[in-house]
Amino acid sequence: MRFLEVERKGRVLNKAQFGCLRDxxxxxxxxxxxxxxxxxxxxxxxxxxxxxxxHVYGNLSDKLAKELDNPRRRSEASWVAFNTxxxxxxxxxxxxxxxxHTMEEAxxxxxxxxxxx
Ligand code: SF4
Numbered sequence: 001m002r003f004l005e006v007e008r009k010g011r012v013l014n015k016a017q018f019g020c021l022r023d024x025x026x027x028x029x030x031x032x033x034x035x036x037x038x039x040x041x042x043x044x045x046x047x048x049x050x051x052x053x054x055h056v057y058g059n060l061s062d063k064l065a066k067e068l069d070n071p072r073r074r075s076e077a078s079w080v081a082f083n084t085x086x087x088x089x090x091x092x093x094x095x096x097x098x099x100x101h102t103m104e105e106a107x108x109x110x111x112x113x114x115x116x117x
Contacts, residue, residue, distance in 0.1 A: 001034045001052060001053070001054060002052060002053050002054070003034075003053075003054050003056055003092045003094060003095065004053060004054070004055050004056065005055075005056050005058040005094070006031070006055040006056065006057060006058070007057070007058065007059050008057035008058075008059050008060050008063055011067065012027065012060060012063050012064045012067050013025045013026075013027065013064070013067060013080060014026065016084060021081055021084065024079070024080075024081055025079070025080040025081070025110075026080065026081045026082075026084040026085075027064075027080050027081070027082050027084075027102070027106070028057075028082070028083065028084060028085050028086040028088075029056065029057060029060060029082075029086060029088045029095060029098050029099045029102060030054050030055060030056050030057065030086045030087075030090065030095060031047065031048065031049055031054070031055040031057075031085075031086065032048060032049040032053055032054040032055055032086065033054060033085075033086045033087050033090065034054055034087075034090045034091065034092070035087060035090065042085040042086065045085060054086075054090065054092070054095070056092075056094055056095055056098055057098065058094075058098060060098055060101075060102045061098065061101035061102040061104070061105050064102055064105045064106065065105045068105065068106075068108070068109050068110075078110065079110050080106055080110050082103070088102075088103070
């Protein structure tokens with residue numbers, strides 16, 4: 001498995017458009033996931049990395065902090081669901097580092113729901 005650092009572009013907090021999470025803010029540390037669960041639906045998403053790659057959003061915690069600090073933020077977020085299309089606790093130290101710092105930022109202002117897909 002190759003872990004590649006990528007820049008997160010666009011907004012960090014986006015509302016889910018599906019099922020029981022509709023209109024809830026969701027957050028993923030990576031695109032792609034090393035665990036390759038047989039039942040995983042996330043690999044079929046448009047833009048999913050090629051098999052054998054995980055893209056890690058290296059700038060995620062800084063971007064989240066700026067977004068939460070922005071007084072012109074349009075939607076008030078009260079809680080966020082992590083891991084709707086990946087897993088924050090993959091084994092690579094860089095994934096864990098980004099996950100820790102991003103959750104720390106989120107914890108300052110939001111309730112968190114951390115579960116695996
Ligand atoms: S995102 Fe969740 S379900 Fe998919 S491979 Fe990773 S841990 Fe498994």
